[in-house]
């Protein structure tokens with residue numbers, strides 16, 4: 001992939017790029033779980049595309065319901081508010097998935113039919129909880145509302161079935177599960193979404209999805225795309241397809257589980273509910289007497305491993321977040337557990353490192369490198 005990035009830049013209106021972009025879209029389709037929608041590649045971070053799908057499908061004053069079960073659902077709502085939508089949050093506890101039953105109740109209330117869109121984050125990268133989009137889709141499908149999904153940190157790591165689950169607008173980005181550098185965003189739109197987008201006929205050019213659709217049909221981007229990032233994405237997708245999509249998801253699940261199981265021996269327990277814990281990011285509670293920020297600092301300064309805390313959130317100081325998404329190997333998990341052990345010990349905590357490593361090894365057995 002690094003070699004793909006370093007190649008000569010090619011003309012973005014030429015036949016070579018056209019083939020590259022068409023291939024990329026074709027390889028993305030099964031990851032989005034769609035046979036009907038053609039993925040659009042935008043040059044932007046994930047947030048740019050989240051804003052783009054809202055700007056293309058909402059008018060000022062439109063009523064929007066955001067499923068607020070963590071950081072990203074709430075933030076998605078704020079994006080809609082910034083575009084003039086009238087946003088209501090349907091809150092459910094952090095650490096769980098969004099609540100499909102509560103959504104059903106809310107949408108069947110007397111004014112529930114007024115919502116133009118329901119916003120959901122698939123994998124909340126702050127709480128480490130995954131939302132059951134099939135259940136949410138079942139609720140939204142028969143309403144006039146669009147189901148708009150932030151899949152920035154899940155595409156490529158977690159199964160997504162856009163067609164089967166009835167997802168209308170799905171947004172992802174290059175730098176999380178797809179293991180590329182940041183800079184590309186990916187969007188799919190259902191027929192229901194396109195109908196809405198055509199009606200709204202939003203202002204603005206750069207993120208005009210109708211224009212992007214027209215250009216994508218010709219194997220082009222509306223404006224100059226990040227050509228070499230498309231090359232990198234193409235290579236990443238080639239790797240995923242070579243390993244097998246189902247195998248990639250299964251491997252991801254095992255890597256995430258192995259890290260969480262090892263960390264549990266170090267007193268670091270999963271923050272999210274176990275049945276919805278994300279395999280792409282392990283959000284771990286730090287025990288009493290252990291400073292989360294210090295663990296992050298030790299991991300960085302002593303071991304050169306970048307993990308995260310939960311700054312500017314209610315979880316600040318109480319959890320650490322360890323990414324296992326994208327380009328991650330069993331050896332990375334082994335190292336993580338060993339380094340986490342050292343970081344916890346440094347704060348005077350007595351932990352059974354051997355047990356942590358043995359459990360991790362057991363969970364990793366048979367996982368391909």
Ligand SMILES: *Cc1c(COP(=O)(O)O)cnc(C)c1O
Pocket residue numbers: 045046047048072121123124125150151152153173176182
């Ligand atoms: C990282 C992330 C984003 C933000 O994406 P950017 O590419 O940084 O704009 C949005 N949603 C989720 C769930 C994320 O994990």
